[in-house]
Amino acid sequence: MINRIIPLLLFIGFVWGQADLDKLVLKDGTTYFGEYSKIEEEIVYFKPHDTPTSPGFSNTVTVRRAQENARTLTNLCNGNPADSGFIATDCDSIDIFVLQAFVDLNNVTPDSCNSCDYDSNGIVDPVEMGLQEWAQGRLVQLEIGQHRGGFNLGIIPIQINSLSFLTNLYLSYNRISSIPATLWTMESLQSFWIANNEIVSVSDSIGMLINLEELGLYANSITSIPSTIGNLTNMRQLYIFDMELTTVPGTLWNLTALTRLDLDRNQLTEIDNGIGQLVNLEILWLSDNYFTELPDSLATLSNLSEVHIGYNYLYCVDGVQDISLIPDWLLNNTYGELYGLYWQNCSEMELVDENQIPRNFKLFSPYPNPFNPTTTIRFTVGNADMHSLRVFDITGRLVETLVNRELQAGEHEIVWNAGSRPSGVYFVRLESGEFDETQKVVLMK
16 A cells, blocks of 8 residues: 555656746736746746646636727637626637737836726736637737727737737737747738838748738838748738838749739839739739839739829830830720829939938828828928828829918928718828828728
8 A cells, every 4th residue: 555655646746846847927926837948037938738728827807898899809719709708717828928928028008008908907918918819719810009909019029929820910000120030930820910110121031921811011111022922822912012122022923822912102113024923913003113114014914903003203204204105005004993104203203312302301101091080191391381282082183182381391290081081092192392202091981
């Protein structure tokens, strides 16, 4: 009898010691059980012990819906119906752990977000971070940003790749300046949006996101796209507008599944005939660049139904557009919708030196964008003079004049209320003497 008891005690002691060793307590007192490792006191890996109820998350939280957005928390954890209570231990503890890292690293408090403390306990719990969708206890969609709960994140946790069931990640409209290397290992991602941040470069490792179907990098100060983007052959929608691209890699034309490609408002001077490989392309945006001509291979894209090419330098000679140079396939408009063929910047062709443009003449990207029904338009002018700020619809029709008067030099701000306008794409154009600038906005009702 004694010989049988001793091994049992040794076994119990071993399990108890291991559990103590893997007990992780965060600064808010939340307790997790699992394997973890640290580098310079920063947790870089965490794997919970396999238990059916994920007991590592010790606090039970009842979340009340506090936003008008009907999608907010609608599928939390095990798919509870809207406005029902749930126990947070139904959520997998590793996913909760990563969400807690978002809270801690960004010092998120009820005062720093928009009504995100749903249970009014004075702190922002992991399940209160932005818009979340869960399935069978795992996080499958995460949207955090100024449009998703009024958050303003600066850091993405390096443990982000532990969200192994995540398919949609939306981190646009924050102040994020870098993307951790671990994010590029998230092969589950199908949709990734990190627009309107402070990103200046994209790693070659982006080519590892082989299941990605949607990518939004727009409105960052990115100067180049790595050639490895050509690995993302499942990509259907790519939005890389309002950046600082001077070229695009030839491998971009490997993305033959693309249906939408937006290259508006960059510094591109040419597009080669390789674009003709995008046989499924339906909508193409090329406006506000420095194109002087377009490749003939565009004529072969039979699925192309909408093309935007305004505010370039297409077929300009001596400051005016020479219609005789426009190829027949473009002149005869083989597409369903062609916008901007005759909206070209021919008169500005002599302004080849960027330094001629006053540093304090700038039309900033309206915010919010997309919007409903108001957006704020901020701009600066360098001198006291007549200035105009006008809004055009996608056909080039003037729909509203917001400013047409003399303004003092400096920064100005106008709120446009588009409540009476239909949903769609609009162009805000600032003109001041010989200088002008355009920004695209999207009204979504």
